[in-house]
Amino acid sequence: MEPIISASAIYKSFGDLQVLKGVDINISKGEIVSIVGPSGAGKTTLLHILSTLDNPDVREATKILMDSENITELSDKQLAKFRNLNIGFIFQFHQLLPEFTALENVCIPAFINNQSKSKAEAKAKELLDYLGLSNRYHHKPNELSGGEQQRVAVARALINEPKIIFADEPSGNLDSESADQLHQLFLDLRDKFDQTFVIVTHNKELADLADKKLTMIDGQIK
Numbered sequence: 001m002e003p004i005i006s007a008s009a010i011y012k013s014f015g016d017l018q019v020l021k022g023v024d025i026n027i028s029k030g031e032i033v034s035i036v037g038p039s040g041a042g043k044t045t046l047l048h049i050l051s052t053l054d055n056p057d058v059r060e061a062t063k064i065l066m067d068s069e070n071i072t073e074l075s076d077k078q079l080a081k082f083r084n085l086n087i088g089f090i091f092q093f094h095q096l097l098p099e100f101t102a103l104e105n106v107c108i109p110a111f112i113n114n115q116s117k118s119k120a121e122a123k124a125k126e127l128l129d130y131l132g133l134s135n136r137y138h139h140k141p142n143e144l145s146g147g148e149q150q151r152v153a154v155a156r157a158l159i160n161e162p163k164i165i166f167a168d169e170p171s172g173n174l175d176s177e178s179a180d181q182l183h184q185l186f187l188d189l190r191d192k193f194d195q196t197f198v199i200v201t202h203n204k205e206l207a208d209l210a211d212k213k214l215t216m217i218d219g220q221i222k
Contacts, residue, residue: 004029004163004196005050009061012045012054019045020056021219027212029163030194032186034207037216043200044168046216050198051166052083067163084112088157090167096141096149096156102128103137106155113160120159127155131185147178154185158195167199171206183209 005027012020019042027033035043048054049064052071056062064071067086074082088109089095096105103124110120128134131151141149150170157165167186171179183206189195199206207213215222 003027003065004031005064005066005198007050007064009059009063010046010049011057011059011062012042012049013057019219020049023219023221025050025214025221027164027196027198029196030190031212032190032197032199032210033212033214034210035198035200035214035216036202036207041216042219043216047166047168047198047200051087051089051164052079084109085160086163088160088162088165090150090153090157090165090170096152098141101138101140102133102144102148102152102155105141105152106159109156110159123159124155127158128152131155145178146174147181150174150178150182151185154182154189158189158193164196164198167197167201169201169203170199171201171203179203179206 003026005025008024010020010023011018023046035046037043045054049056056064056072062072069082071079071082097108100108103121106124106127107120110123125134125137128137131154133148133151133155136144136148136152141152144152171182174182186197186199187209190197199210201207
């Protein structure tokens with residue numbers, strides 16, 4: 001099966017500090033991949049580059065193919081459009097906008113994608129219902145529990161039906177029960193929608209649930 005992500009020779013330096021030292025990675029559709037390793041190993045830097053939030057160092061051999069598209073060759077404008085259509089994000093701190101309701105937060109990526117209000121809201125409600133939040137449409141983030149906020153963030157990540165969801169310590173800010181529910185949700189989404197996940201985590205349970213666990217040490221995958 002052709003990988004949905006195929007990246008080779010990824011290097012990244014910040015000044016004199018070389019954080020990534022020639023990473024190669026292949027990820028298949030419908031796969032949950034966890035990336036683990038000590039702090040400072042380069043996990044989040046790699047996640048940001050794979051998810052188009054940052055650029056790798058320019059080298060001739062460097063290539064990142066996502067669904068056969070070479071994203072290292074896209075302009076900033078093309079990349080922004082590609083990101084909105086193909087990639088979903090879940091962060092440790094849910095990054096919901098406090099002035100908007102759960103429903104409005106979920107709709108934002110769809111609005112950026114020029115979807116009509118009625119279509120975006122219908123899809124957002126469908127996702128919130130699926131995630132057990134049908135009674136939370138009009139609650140603002142400060143009226144939701146930590147687990148509920150993170151499920152709203154998952155709905156937001158899913159609304160444009162992305163090919164891949166990137167998650168950075170998604171359960172790092174949750175109590176153990178909410179974390180377990182979130183981890184099960186990832187498995188359910190993989191099974192129901194063939195959703196692909198790339199997850200950076202220090203949570204051993206989540207890392208071990210993944211179909212593939214990659215360990216980063218000193219800027220390389222071991």
